[in-house]
Amino acid sequence: MNHLASSQSTSSNASAQQAPINHHPDANMLVEYASGSLSWGLSIAVSAHLQLCQHCQQQHAKLSALGGSYLSDTPKEAVNDDAFSRLLDSIDKVSNPAQHKAAAHKAAPQNEQAIMHTMANAKKAGIKAEHLPRVVKKLLPPQLRWQKISNALKSARLITGQGEHEVAFHKISKGGKVVEHDHRGLEVTLVLEGSFSDEEGIYCPGDFLIKEPGQIHRPTASQNQDCLCLSVCEAPVKVTGLLGAFINPFLSIKPA
Amino acid sequence: MSTTTPLTAVKPGEQRTDTWSELLGRVGKIQDQKAFKQLFDHFAPLIKGFCLNNTNQSFGNDAAEEIVQEVMLKVWQKAPSYDPSKAAASTWIYTVMRNARIDMMRRNKRHQTDNSPIEVDDLWDEDSTTGPVVQFQRLRDEEVVQASFKILPNEQRQALTEVYMKGKSHSEVANETGLPLGTVKSRVRMGLQKLQAHIAGTAHAKVQA
Ligand SMILES: [Zn+2]
Numbered sequence: 001m002n003h004l005a006s007s008q009s010t011s012s013n014a015s016a017q018q019a020p021i022n023h024h025p026d027a028n029m030l031v032e033y034a035s036g037s038l039s040w041g042l043s044i045a046v047s048a049h050l051q052l053c054q055h056c057q058q059q060h061a062k063l064s065a066l067g068g069s070y071l072s073d074t075p076k077e078a079v080n081d082d083a084f085s086r087l088l089d090s091i092d093k094v095s096n097p098a099q100h101k102a103a104a105h106k107a108a109p110q111n112e113q114a115i116m117h118t119m120a121n122a123k124k125a126g127i128k129a130e131h132l133p134r135v136v137k138k139l140l141p142p143q144l145r146w147q148k149i150s151n152a153l154k155s156a157r158l159i160t161g162q163g164e165h166e167v168a169f170h171k172i173s174k175g176g177k178v179v180e181h182d183h184r185g186l187e188v189t190l191v192l193e194g195s196f197s198d199e200e201g202i203y204c205p206g207d208f209l210i211k212e213p214g215q216i217h218r219p220t221a222s223q224n225q226d227c228l229c230l231s232v233c234e235a236p237v238k239v240t241g242l243l244g245a246f247i248n249p250f251l252s253i254k255p256a
Numbered sequence: 257m258s259t260t261t262p263l264t265a266v267k268p269g270e271q272r273t274d275t276w277s278e279l280l281g282r283v284g285k286i287q288d289q290k291a292f293k294q295l296f297d298h299f300a301p302l303i304k305g306f307c308l309n310n311t312n313q314s315f316g317n318d319a320a321e322e323i324v325q326e327v328m329l330k331v332w333q334k335a336p337s338y339d340p341s342k343a344a345a346s347t348w349i350y351t352v353m354r355n356a357r358i359d360m361m362r363r364n365k366r367h368q369t370d371n372s373p374i375e376v377d378d379l380w381d382e383d384s385t386t387g388p389v390v391q392f393q394r395l396r397d398e399e400v401v402q403a404s405f406k407i408l409p410n411e412q413r414q415a416l417t418e419v420y421m422k423g424k425s426h427s428e429v430a431n432e433t434g435l436p437l438g439t440v441k442s443r444v445r446m447g448l449q450k451l452q453a454h455i456a457g458t459a460h461a462k463v464q465a
Contacts, residue, residue, distance in 0.1 A: 027448050028426055028441045031416075035423040036358035036380075047379045061343070063420065064382075066451065067354065068347030069401040070421055076301035077308055079324055084296055087328050094333070134381065138374050161372020 021053050021206035029210075030056065034063040041165025044135065045188045045208065045232045051133035052206040118142060125156070126171070127228060131205075132192060136230060144169070152176025152221070155231075166233045172196055172221035180218040185234025187211045194227035196220060276345035284335035292332060299331075299349055300324050306353070310421045323360070327353045337383055348382070355380050357423065404454040412447030419444050 025033070025046050032038035033046040050056050080086075118140045119129035125144035129137060139158045146154045153176065156169045172178060174194070189209045196203055198217040203209060211217060213234075221227040279295050282288040307320040330352050338348055359376045405413065418429045419440070426444065430437040 027445045031420050031444055031448070032425055034354075035420045036354060036361060037419070037423050037425040037428070040362070040379075043379050044374070047381070051381075062452070062455075064343065064351050064354075065347045066401055066405065066420070067350040068344055069399075070405065071299075071302055071306055071350045071353070072346045073402055074302050074305040074309065077305040077320070079300045079304050080321055083300060083321065083324060084293065087296065087325055087332075090325065090329055091332055094329070135374060135378050138378055141373075159371060159373060161374070 021055065021204070021208075022201075023203060023207040023209055024053060024056050025049060025208050025210075027059070030059055031063065034060055034067075039164050040162040041160060041167050041232045042186075042188060044139070044160060044167060045190050045230060047135050048133040048230060049190055049206065049208045051135060053208075126226075127169075128193060136192070139167075146171070150179060153178050164234075166231075168231055168233075170229045170231050172219060172227045172229075174221055174226050175223045176221050178219045180216060185213055187234065188232045190230045192228045192230055194225040195222045196227045196229075197222070277340040280331075280335060280338050280345040280348065281340045283332065284338045295331070295345070296328055299346075300328060303327055303349075303353055307357075310417075311357070311423070323353070323356060327356050330356065343382070351380070351382050361423070400455055400458045401451075404451045404458075407454065408447050408450055412443050412450065415440055415443035416447045 024030075029038065029042070029046060033043050036043075038046065050060060115137050119137065121142055122129035122132075122140050122144060125146065127140075127144070129140065132140075139160065141159065144156045146156050148154045152173050154171050156171075158167045158169065160167045169192075170189075172194075187210070189203075189211070191203050191205050191207045191209075193205060195205070196219045198219045200217070202222075276295065276298065279288075279291040282291040283295065303324050304320045307315055307323050308317075327349070331349060334352065338345075343351075355376050358380065362376065405416075408416070415429065418424050418432075419426060424432075426440045427437055429435070430440045433440070
């Protein structure tokens with residue numbers, strides 16, 4: 001495998017990441033993401049991971065290169081005679097190049113401004129937004145509404161334009177334990193800030209975890225910092241612990 | 257680099273990646289329409305061929321023509337962000353085409369609601385890569401990738417073609433072929449590993465040479 005990422009990450013991106021990323025989407029999920037067959041919700045998690053993980057960026061770039069070479073090797077099919085003139089017409093319609101350039105210049109700062117504004121709001125909501133992957137920044141609503149789920153856990157739903165998965169921030173307060181729960185559907189968790197551990201290991205920013213349906217786990221946040229995660233769930237989870245009858249951390253979360 | 261190769265001297269079917277990357281770079285920098293026409297003449301029939309042969313849904317001639325229009329318009333619009341040092345033109349155009357295809361599939365999907373703050377280009381965002389330039393892409397040697405793909409065992413190449421090129425999920429392929437899901441998944445994984453090993457071997461040999 002490629003070790004370029006780990007050896008260069010310190011010099012090129014010193015401020016962003018401390019611990020190396022140990023948990024990645026597997027090759028099958030990455031291929032489905034790269035080809036577009038992976039669901040929108042899960043693709044958000046993979047995309048956000050990719051923006052943090054140089055190792056997976058490289059895997060993904062290789063897939064793109066494979067696609068490029070495959071495209072070059074595809075038998076050609078002649079296009080209609082007027083195809084190019086039609087295209088020029090639409091280019092003219094969209095705008096002439098000079099206007100287009102000016103428009104692009106104008107649009108970019110506005111877009112940045114919107115993101116800055118949202119990030120300021122995120123800060124008020126307790127998120128150090130500048131380290132977030134770009135796609136997650138874009139998902140930040142003007143106002144993040146935290147819902148308390150238990151003493152240690154709160155969540156805020158994100159609107160993502162689909163109803164197949166629940167996409168949300170989860171925040172475990174420092175040292176906090178989440179009620180033991182199992183999963184009726186696939187659940188993907190991407191650590192964004194802080195860290196947490198469960199029976200199987202410790203997870204740091206950038207780590208990408210998949211819990212299959214039926215897997216039980218009980219995350220605990222590290223003592224020194226709240227842990228912020230992006231989670232993508234296929235279906236509501238049910239609580240298996242003693243308190244389960246009273247606290248179901250995710251049942252109140254409806255697909256956005 | 258083949259920067260000195262006169263464009264007229266390039267024979268069809270023999271073009272080096274660099275020629276197309278150079279042309280695409282010119283489209284991005286100075287909106288060179290002549291360069292764009294050359295790119296169109298080369299890539300439009302490839303895109304159409306790809307769409308007719310590699311899409312999940314049955315795809316008519318008209319739909320393929322529309323995708324060609326959509327992709328090449330995007331190529332024109334996005335060309336200023338193209339960085340030839342990061343990717344070959346064919347790879348970059350492939351990703352533009354891939355995004356157009358995802359967009360199209362998404363429009364036909366029932367789970368979608370219309371209040372999404374993010375779009376296809378946000379989720380498949382080639383500009384947001386933060387890492388060092390991928391060593392592999394710097395080679396720009398598509399023939400290596402092509403050759404590696406061709407020497408894969410038949411079943412692995414086929415699995416990759418279905419899952420990656422045609423954009424089917426592993427379970428769709430399992431259903432269609434009657435193979436167990438695990439078998440489809442492992443064929444894809446093993447195919448990718450072999451590709452990687454072969455490409456790494458070739459890159460190594462080049463450095464040594
Ligand atoms: Zn990764």
